[in-house]
Amino acid sequence: MDVNTIRLLVFVSVFMMMLVLESLIPRHSTVDSKPRRLGIHLGLSGLNTLLLKLVFGAAAVGAATTIEIKGWGLLNVLDWNNVVELFLAVVFLDLAIYFQHVIVHKVPLFWRFHVVHHSDLDLDVSSGLRFHPVEILASMFYKIGIIFLLGPAPIAVLVFEAVLNGMALFSHSNIALPMKVDHFFKKLIVTPDMHRIHHSVEVSETNSNYGFNLSIWDRVLGTYKEKALKAQPEITIGIDAFRSPNELTFYKLLMMPKKYGKLTYVT
Template identity: 35%
Template sequence: MQSFLIFFETMPVWMKAGWVFFVLTVFWILEGYYKLVFTKYNKWRHAKTNFILLVFVMLINVVFGIATVSIFLWLNHSNFGLLPLFDAPIWLELLLSIMVLDLIAQYFVHYLLHKVKWMWRLHTVHHSDKNVDVTTGTRHHPFDFIIRETFALIAVIIMGMPIAFYLFYRILSVLFTYFTHANISLPKQVDRLLSYIIVTPNMHKFHHHYKMPWTDSNFGNMLSIWDRLFGTFIYADTSEIKYGLDIADHKNDEDILHQLRLPFDKSIRYKK
């Protein structure tokens, strides 16, 4: 187990970036064979906007990577956090760390992005996509992503976790982000069964429905337990899903400059 974690701790940058593009490619290919929604759109033009936003995300990751190293050096010397308070097997500490990261850095911050008006304005860029596919997982306004990364570091500090735990979580998070946004159709019974444990493609698609109450549901990224526990879980008929936002003009959902300005557009009446 220790050697397994050391692998993630020493993983080179090129391999981390390679993992992102590998997962994107796999689900991009699967979308061609197992579609959930059959809509006609230029997939490459659509992806261009989302990939430009991915570049911003990766640049922000570099900055936060420097901050992360400083935080982990401090944690190693201070023994701050919950994990140093008790002696448990590494696998249990890893599991608890991933659960706390999933709760704070995914579910909780995502909930706030929907409920706090100024945060929701930033998050509308993600929801303005009217053709949800694997590349939508990369579609975050830079300020939206900074908020998410800040909450991830808060979770790290609370737990006092080693850097290997955090890096393993990041690898898992990439997988689930692209898996849940991919335009793929699992057998309905399989998807529903899996949704009792993890967030599935069908489950997350309800979150991308264009209007309430589905828009404010299914906030989780990895584990579905948080949505079930806090009463935000929804599972219905996927044929009723319509992507996008009822407050946004979707003629510009593939215009990168428009998307970067969208949170600051005073002509949009935000309903939060």
């Protein structure tokens, strides 16, 4: 079985598991239609996967292979023990993705694309796939840049991408973890309750909890919010500018950066 088949199998199993858990132990009631959103998000994910393949191929792992051969990048120069390097590479890549997330919130042009992710009226496993194609392509450019500087082994990039994909499904899922379990996991990793605060309509909450895998960056860098103004099941999810499902069709999501630009710059 090749690596891509394994990745697809892991993805499908985690996705299905989260869907089942969401129906058994939901944390938050829904506003929009779940099947409708699922269709849109799978459509976006399909389009994004296709574009990534067309533009980059297996770029991130490919970049890591190239620089390993050439001996470029910090970790290739240092040439430490493989296990230590794998650990450092995964942790550092996660920090780089944390900074990327802060940047797409702070730079208005990037926010126009990231707003597509935040415009979701509900949060569940499929929200983890809701990204504008331009944001997906731009983040691949960013990731390749980081890989050139860092020089992680191809296996580290593979592990990181697999973990990141799985974690995105988990942290967006609408599942109620027992309080104690949530508290325990939250010390190290991003849980659904932690990421839900990031999707709150309250701006101060949207601009917090940027982490994707590890929750430590938010704590260390002062962007962590333990609690939202409202209790978890009552948090209003989404963006002020888009409150109706009619404005959130597949086509309108693709056009959203243009519309959002007009909304913010005209006023």
